[in-house]
Amino acid sequence: MYIKIEGLKKYYSDKLILDIERLEIEEGRITGLIGPNGSGKTTLMRIISGLDLDFTGNIEYNHSPLNEDIYKKMTLVTQKPYLFRRRVYENIEFPLKVRRIDKGIRRKKVEEIMERFQIEDLKNKKGHLLSGGESQKVSLARALVFEPELLLLDEPTSNIDPESMKIMESQIIRFNEETKGTVLIVTHNIEQAKRLCDRIIHLDWGKVIS
Amino acid sequence: MIAIDYIVEGLKEAIKLLIGFDQEIYEIIFLSLFISTSATIIASIIFIPIGIHLGIKEFKRKRALSRMLYTFMSIPSVVVGLLVAIILSRRGPLGKFDLMYTPKAMIIAQTLLVTPLILGLTYSLAKNRGKEIESIGKTLGAGRKDIILLIIKELKIDLIVNVVTAFSRAISEVGAVMIVGGNIRRKTRVITTTISLMKSMGDYPMAIALGIVLLFISFLVNSIIYKYTGED
16 A cells, blocks of 8 residues: 655644655555654554544545545554453454454464464463563454555564564565565664665654654 | 340241242332343443443533533432323323333333433443544454444443443332332332332331342342452
8 A cells, every 4th residue: 555645744732743744655565664752653653544633734545535445454553452352363353354254264364374473372362361472463463364455563573572573573574575565664673674674764853854 | 125026027027928939029029120120221232332432432512421421320210200200191292102100111210210320331431441442443444333342342341330230220219110100019019119118007027028139139239240340
């Protein structure tokens, strides 16, 4: 999915926290978003994901404004993911279920992605009882299971062990290569940005620096 | 000493009535449970989804709505009874249905009585905790109906506690059912109205027996709340 942002301004209690004149996110590529705390990265992700509609300016998704159809083609994974109070299997199944996908196909897709993330042992555990690292893996698996056209990741690998980080990074790359899905990832880890991204955007004080 | 004997005698008679399966007492108990359960179920099915919708939606005058809902949560049962009586009485707008002094009228009154409680508690719950669930649902592609169902499932423990609280209010109220039911023997007589009547008639064993049942129901209800909330 191709994203074009023009004249985006976001105020919070009369304070301008995001001011982006023009920004394009190329289709089918992995774009990194870096910047210090408070630079507006998370706000920008929430705006692009459609969770925050209180802004001025224009955002186009594949040359169209935000609509129901686009909502269903994108997803956001946050730093502190919220997993439902149900089994991990059902958590991952959820996006397929709301898209009314056949039960047999659902099972196949969920089991396949659990295997890729090496989380089969968590299948019957309750989502809300998992550790931080396990939650982040399950949350990314839940986001990738329906193969979104736009994957928004807000520090998805913070606070996890190197082995899990490796698995998650390889799955992000695999997703991008296999589905040509667009990825926008917020990270504080410059090395990770270099490993994953085709392009890096530097945000500071709500503006695109480079 | 005489006063204590009097109470002990009443208690003995009450237990005799209960373990002797006195037909009238059990009719009263079942009618009470039927009316309060029906009212709670009707109000829950209709107003839990509405409460969630209002709680997560941003709109003008949301604060005013909050205040209004919280005010109605403590509406006196006699006021509800009076309102329903006016509507259902022969000269009232729904008088032609001839519902006054029937169990149906009592269900209507108790439904109206517990509705603000169900709506207000659900609204407050969804306003505080539903937003995050709504956001996650949205980012995973859920539509409005799926989001409301998701919130119900995620908050089911709190919702059960709310429903049980509403049931407690219904089963223990006396004003509304007295006004619209008329406390007619073997027709509209429920636990609370019988206790009130028996006390005025000086028939303490029956009143005590029903008091014990009401306490037992209250204990059961609290046990359910504690089971779900995990409190000791």
